[in-house]
Amino acid sequence: xxVTPIDCQVTVLVKALPQPSKKHGETVCCAGITLDGQWKRxxxxxYRHLAGETAFSRWDVVRFKYRRPKQDKRLxxxxxxxxxxxxxxxxxxxxxxxLLNPLILLSVGxxxxxxxxxxxxxxxNPRFFYKRKTSEALADxxxxxxxxxxxxxxxxxxxxxxxxxxxxxxFHFRDDEAEHTYTNGDWEAHAMFYNGLVRGQPEKExxxxxxxxxxxxxxxxxxxxxxxxxxxxxxxxxxxxxxxLDKLSESAKAQGSLF
Numbered sequence: 001x002x003v004t005p006i007d008c009q010v011t012v013l014v015k016a017l018p019q020p021s022k023k024h025g026e027t028v029c030c031a032g033i034t035l036d037g038q039w040k041r042x043x044x045x046x047y048r049h050l051a052g053e054t055a056f057s058r059w060d061v062v063r064f065k066y067r068r069p070k071q072d073k074r075l076x077x078x079x080x081x082x083x084x085x086x087x088x089x090x091x092x093x094x095x096x097x098x099l100l101n102p103l104i105l106l107s108v109g110x111x112x113x114x115x116x117x118x119x120x121x122x123x124x125n126p127r128f129f130y131k132r133k134t135s136e137a138l139a140d141x142x143x144x145x146x147x148x149x150x151x152x153x154x155x156x157x158x159x160x161x162x163x164x165x166x167x168x169x170x171f172h173f174r175d176d177e178a179e180h181t182y183t184n185g186d187w188e189a190h191a192m193f194y195n196g197l198v199r200g201q202p203e204k205e206x207x208x209x210x211x212x213x214x215x216x217x218x219x220x221x222x223x224x225x226x227x228x229x230x231x232x233x234x235x236x237x238x239x240x241x242x243x244x245l246d247k248l249s250e251s252a253k254a255q256g257s258l259f
Contacts, residue, residue: 005065005081010040011091012060013100013120014226014241016185018145018162028187029240031076031118031228032062037103039076039118041228042066046082054085058188058241059096061089072231074117097222097246104224107175108237111227118228120243123173126223128184128214130167130207138164165190169210171225171239182227182239189214189242214242222246 010032018028027044034040042064056062063086066078091099104120105111111119133141141164169184189210196206214223226241 003067005067005084006078007063007065008034008040008078009061009063009088010034010042011099012056012058012062013243014118014228015056015058015187016240017187017190029228030056031226031240033100033103039116040066041074041077041118042080043069043072043077045080045085054087056085056087058243059091060087061091062086063088074229074231074234076116076118077231100224100243100245101247107177108180108227109175109177111237117234118226118240120224120226121175122247123171123223123225124175126171126173126214126219126225128169128171128211130169130210132167133164138166165193167193167207169193171214171242173225180237182225182237184239184242186239186241218242218244 012030012032014029014031016029027046030042030045032040032042042062063084064078065081065084067081069077069079072079100120104122105114105116107121108119111117111121145162145164169189170181171184172179172181174180192210192213193206196209197203201209222245224243224245225239226243227237228240230236230238
C-alpha cells in the first residue's frame with residue numbers, strides 16, 4: 001500500500017448492501033466517478049459508523065483520501081481513509097444524463113475486454129422480480145450481521161445488528177451480447193422495501209410498488225445498471241446499483257460531453 005495518501009473527489013453512483021466482514025465488521029462497497037470519468041471503488045467503508053455530515057447518498061459529490069490497496073489489484077479500487085470523507089456537493093439532476101451517458105458500455109463483455117472492474121450499462125428488456133428467502137438463509141444472515149455488529153472498538157458507536165431483507169431482489173435482462181440474471185445488491189432497493197413497511201404499507205403493497213418502479217417507471221424514463229466484479233473471482237459480475245438515468249436526445253448528443 002502506498003505511503004502517501006491520494007486526494008480524490010467522486011460523484012457517488014454505488015452504495016451496495018452492507019456485507020459482514022471478519023476483518024472490518026460491517027462494510028459497504030461504494031463507487032463513483034471522478035470529474036474526468038474515472039471509476040473509483042471506495043472500500044472498506046463502514047457506512048453505519050459515519051457521522052451525519054459524512055453519511056453520503058447516491059449523487060453526492062464526496063472528497064476523500066485513499067491509498068492503493070495491497071491485496072486488491074483492480075485499478076479502480078481505493079483503500080479509503082474513513083475519517084477523510086467529506087460531502088462537498090450534489091450532482092444536479094439536469095447534468096446526470098449528459099455526464100454519465102458517455103460512460104455507458106454495450107455489455108458486461110465489453111467491460112471485461114476493456115479491463116474494467118466497474119461499469120455502467122443500459123439493460124435491454126429488464127425484468128425485476130423477487131423471491132422469498134428460506135428461513136435457514138435468513139437465520140444465517142441474521143447471525144452474520146449480529147457478529148459483524150459486535151466488532152467495534154471503543155472509538156466507534158455501537159450498532160444494532162442489521163435486519164436482512166426477507167426477499168432476494170433480482171433482475172433478468174439482456175445486454176448487447178448475452179442474457180443475465182443478477183441479484184440486486186443496491187442498498188437503495190432494500191431500503192425501499194423497509195421504508196414502505198415503516199410507512200405502514202402492507203408487504204404486498206410495497207412489493208407491488210417496487211414492481212411498478214423497476215418494471216414500468218424506470219424502463220420508461222431511462223435506467224442504467226452499475227455493475228462490478230469480485231476481487232477474488234473477477235469473472236463473477238454483480239449488479240451493484242440501479243440508476244434512474246435519462247437517455248440523451250440526439251440534439252444533446254450532438255453537443256458533446258465533458259469526457
